[in-house]
Amino acid sequence: MKSFEKVENIRDIRKKLGLNQIEFWSRVGVTQSGGSRYESGRNMPKPVRELLRLVHVEQIDLATVNRDDLAVAALLKERHPDLYASLKKEAKAEKK
Structure with a gap:
């Protein structure tokens, strides 16, 4: 799933994960x-949709990600796209 896709x-997704709404x-x-x-169909803002994707679809624990991690990932993706894709x-x- 790409960023910001519906x-x-x-x-x-929530039920498959066995989680209640809270x-x-x-x-x-x-x-x-x-x-x-x-869940009832109201339009979801893009930032919320992206967080949902990261946390519940990609299974990323946001508590473990810091600004340096994001900077390193961005540099790796930009300067060494083949290595990034391989990793x-x-x-x-x-x-x-």
Whole structure:
């Protein structure tokens, strides 16, 4: 999934993860009532959609990511795209 793509079936993602609305939405900084509205079809802001993707689809623990990590990843992607792609593929393979 690309950044900022529309996330389909949010409720299905949450249920597949076995989380209630409070557990699911609090991990991306959204209240239960706000999350309920998004699950019912209300338009979700792009930053919330991206956080949802990172946390619940990509399974990234945001508490472990810091500014330096993001800067290194951006430089690696920009200056060594082949190495970045190779490492990304290897990381996905290890997840499985």
